Amino acid sequence: MAQVQWKVFECPRRLKAKMCWFLESFRLIYMSLCYNQFTTWNSIIDTAFEPMFWIVDHTAHYIGVIMVTMVVLLTTMVVMVFYICIFPHIVYVTDVFWCGFHFFFSHWLLVNIVFNYFMAAFTKPGHPPQNVPEVVSICKKCIAPKPPRTHHCTVCGTCILKMDHHCPWLNNCVGLYNHRYFFQFICYMWLGTLYVSIAGYDVFKQHFFGNKELIVPAFFFPINIAYHVWTSDSEDNLGMNVTTLKLLDPNKDIFLGQTTESEIKATLEDQLLHNAIILQFLLCAGVTVALSLLAVWHARLISEGQTSIEQHINNKERARLKKKNKIFRNPYDFGIIKNWKLFLGLNKNRSFIRHILFPSTHDPIGNGITWETSTFKLDHSHVLDLL
Numbered sequence: 001m002a003q004v005q006w007k008v009f010e011c012p013r014r015l016k017a018k019m020c021w022f023l024e025s026f027r028l029i030y031m032s033l034c035y036n037q038f039t040t041w042n043s044i045i046d047t048a049f050e051p052m053f054w055i056v057d058h059t060a061h062y063i064g065v066i067m068v069t070m071v072v073l074l075t076t077m078v079v080m081v082f083y084i085c086i087f088p089h090i091v092y093v094t095d096v097f098w099c100g101f102h103f104f105f106s107h108w109l110l111v112n113i114v115f116n117y118f119m120a121a122f123t124k125p126g127h128p129p130q131n132v133p134e135v136v137s138i139c140k141k142c143i144a145p146k147p148p149r150t151h152h153c154t155v156c157g158t159c160i161l162k163m164d165h166h167c168p169w170l171n172n173c174v175g176l177y178n179h180r181y182f183f184q185f186i187c188y189m190w191l192g193t194l195y196v197s198i199a200g201y202d203v204f205k206q207h208f209f210g211n212k213e214l215i216v217p218a219f220f221f222p223i224n225i226a227y228h229v230w231t232s233d234s235e236d237n238l239g240m241n242v243t244t245l246k247l248l249d250p251n252k253d254i255f256l257g258q259t260t261e262s263e264i265k266a267t268l269e270d271q272l273l274h275n276a277i278i279l280q281f282l283l284c285a286g287v288t289v290a291l292s293l294l295a296v297w298h299a300r301l302i303s304e305g306q307t308s309i310e311q312h313i314n315n316k317e318r319a320r321l322k323k324k325n326k327i328f329r330n331p332y333d334f335g336i337i338k339n340w341k342l343f344l345g346l347n348k349n350r351s352f353i354r355h356i357l358f359p360s361t362h363d364p365i366g367n368g369i370t371w372e373t374s375t376f377k378l379d380h381s382h383v384l385d386l387l
Ligand SMILES: [Zn+2]
Pocket: 139, 140, 141, 142, 143, 151, 152, 153, 157, 158, 159
């Protein structure tokens, strides 16, 4: 028969030991959470912005679709306003030579903008293969080797060759194979918005300041007439027929028709068109300023032979080496001219006029996996030779 021993007097001691263990555990948890000996301002800022990064990473695809739709719709609106209002105005106020110039210049810009945008948005930026001859690190997220200049995109969830940044306006990463399209799109879009702002300034001024008398140029009248015939009653149509005969007569002053004023006014005061003209000018002027800054920023990076991500890394490295009285040198900087040739993919068989000023689908120079550097030269058999 087992003997039961009651140890009531040990209860306070055991309770105290339990409480001490609990308090010690709590102290350790508290100390580990507040441990900040290696904390820097960068890590504090990163931690503070972590929720925002999480939201951006998880909503970027949806935001990207919305932004691409916005780009397409706004560009379409600007093009429509150009065709409906600005180009007819140019035809009315200029001679044949300038009409021809505006026609070819505007369509050259439009073709380049559309081509480069869609190529930038739908060309895959380039992903590293499984077997990489030159590995600089391992991607912790892909668990795969990373070649030089490759970075992981948290939005795309994959590694990107020569990654520049993830662009929500393209809903795509900007990397090796679409970097040129991206930059050309910025340049052509900048030129296009600048052109439309200048060419459409007269039309905008007339609408914005309320002087609408000269807004409708000559050959836009048939559209007005069709609109009025469609919307007016039979009595008005009779008046319009008289007006039509007057307006279509080239010997008549196109705006003399006091009789046409009410009809013209009806069209001019069409709120949709009026708003579209004002919105179009303000949008184009604003985008011109924004794209100027963006284009200059990227042009500077290209001139220095670095991407947006590399610029951050190189600046940190430059500051670190400066403390040791050493000078940092970007290994991918070959001087301005060669940097631009490499970026634009211009080799002996390609020309600036054919391959940059006009749509071209030529590939960039190199495979994005092994890189020639300013201290090492890559020969044709992909073997690194020390210069
Ligand atoms: Zn990765």
